[in-house]
Amino acid sequence: MDWQALILSLQLAGVTLLVLLPLGLWLGRWLAYTSFAGKSLIEALVVLPLVLPPTVLGYYLLVSMGGASPLGRWAAETLDLRLSFNFLGLVVASVIFNVPFIVQPVQRAFEAIPRHLTEAAAVSGLGFWQTWRRVEMPLAWPGVLSAVVLTFVHTMGEFGVVLMVGGSIPGETKTIAISIYDRVQAFDLASADRMALLLLALSLGAVTMSFFASARLAARR
Amino acid sequence: MTLQVEVEQTQPLPLSGAFRCERGELLALVGPSGAGKTSMLRVLAGLMRPQRARVQIGDEIWCDSDRGIFVPPQQRHVGLVFQHYALMPHLSALDNVSLPLLHLPPAERRRQAARWLAHVRLSGAHQDRLPAALSGGEQQRVAVARALAREPRVLLLDEPFSAVDQMNRQGLYGLLAELRREMTIPIVLVTHDLHEAAMLADRLVVMDAGQVLQQGPPAAIHRAPRNARVADLVGIQNRFQGRWVGPSGQDGWGLLQWTAEDADAAALPLLKVRDKRRIDAGQDVHWVLTGDAISLLDRSPQSPDEFAAVVTEARPLGEITMLALELAALPGTVLRLTLSGPQRLGIEPGGTYTVRLDLGLVHVMPVRGR
Helix, strand or coil: CCCCHHHHHHHHHHHHHHHHHHHHHHHHHHHCCCCCCCHHHHHHHEEEHHHHHHHHHHHHHHHHHCCHHHHHHHHHHHHHCCCCHHHHHHHHHHHHCCCHHHHHHHHHHHHCCHHHHEEEHHCCCCCCHHHHHHHHHHHHHHHHHHHHHHHHHHHHHCCCCCCHHHHCCCCCCCCCCHHHHHHHHHCCCHHHHHHHHHHHHHHHHHHHHHHHHHHHHHCCC | CCCCEEEECCCCCCCCEEEEEEECCCCEEEECCCCCCCHHHHHHHHCCCCCEEEEEEEEEEEEEHCEEECCCCCCEEEEEEECCCCCCCCHHHHHHHHHHHHCHHHHHHHHHHHHHHHHHCCCCHHHHCCHHHCCHHHHHHHHHHHHHHHCCCCEEECCCCCCCCHHHHHHHHHHHHHHHCCCCEEEEEECHHHHHHHHHHCCCEEEECCEEEEEECCCHHHHHHCCCCHHHHHHCCEEEEEEEEECCCCCEEEEEEEEECCCCHCCCCCCCEEEECCCCCCCCEEEEEEHHEEEEEECCCCCCCCEEEEEEEEEEEEEECCCCCCCCCCCCCCCEEEEHHHHEEEEECCCCCEECCCCHCCCECCCCCC
């Protein structure tokens, strides 16, 4: 068992969520409530990372964030940061490839809130944050929870993009998914076995938990 | 504290009209679905901002598009009972009613919410239930309590009785009557049910296709609808065609020829009715007569206001009977009236009777587009 890789994957998933959750809540809610010309294009861009082959996505991220790219050069010169083959680069890539996993469920969750409920809140005098806390979040949280779970599990298991952008530097960019591949290449099937089983259990457990939570909420209604 | 409303909008949907509602008065917006009744209510609540509008309550201006004033719903103190109540499904009855009371400390909030729920007669045992565990009538009481807890300056009710059954409806009419006695704010009710409107409201505002067509006390509108469309919308059944002949020679009275398609021109009756001097001689008109102005006699006609008619339909409904009679002189022209008491017994389709029309109550309207 490659504990270092497991801890790195957990860190990556945690940091990704920390960055992506506020962004996803804002974007998903906005897409749910507003309609405008060009909304379909934005929705398509949101889903794009889902349909693009991970190596293609990884390739473009590498090309656009690498040291030779304008963005990479700007980050190096003004912020003294490198965006490829390190943990920061992985976080940026991970945030981007997880956008559909968080935005879509959040959007669906907010779309499912009947409009007259938020209107009733407004007429009752509730301001933005009061409506958010007392009406929107209590109704949308199963969707938000499943977004969080999907994003977390997906980050733990992502392989193609991580390999392209991060390579396989132990302790820096070698996540558990890459470590499994590594072990298989080295014919260390016993190690690969344990790690694969752990990911399987983790994924199944997380998804089951989110389904269970939604079902309990549905039963309460 | 008078509510004054003026709306003028062409896009995205047409909406126009003006009305006022005094304190303690119940005003009903009536009309078919899609007439713009609910949109009017949304304008009052601040949920919709029309192209041009002026909404004023007392000396407080909620909306004045000409001066760029728009007070958001959060600051309007409107009590709105939504058509399907819009109760928060995750909150108990008590917590729903607590929503407009968030400015109070939690204990006081709960105390007041419980008081409002008791006021609409929702018992303590039901106050901790989620809306899904309440009946339609109880849900509505919660919605009313929530609207009242807002301490509204105007109470708005959007089809409040449409989703409850007849038995609960009677109880809720009673509740509304009680509220009216104790509240001194304008109440605006949206309904498509004309009987309900006529029974509950002091004044009606008749709407169609986004336009206010007529307003006034229910009886006045029934007696004198402005045009044929209003007559149809308020459910006046006895609407006929005619031609205005002109003065009758007697002051204040004119002559109306009762016409009908495919009728023999020589047989068309001439009626002497009140002349309001609004109509030119020779003009085609519609005219209406309320059911009160029609009586049924079991003998042959003896004067110019009596006509022979054959019963085509006799439908007993509980303690009344609804009758349709076809005039002998004007085949195809049907009069409708409702009978109660002993007179309705023994009336069968096919029987010939005489109808007497109280011509002093005939209301004549010019034929115009709509």
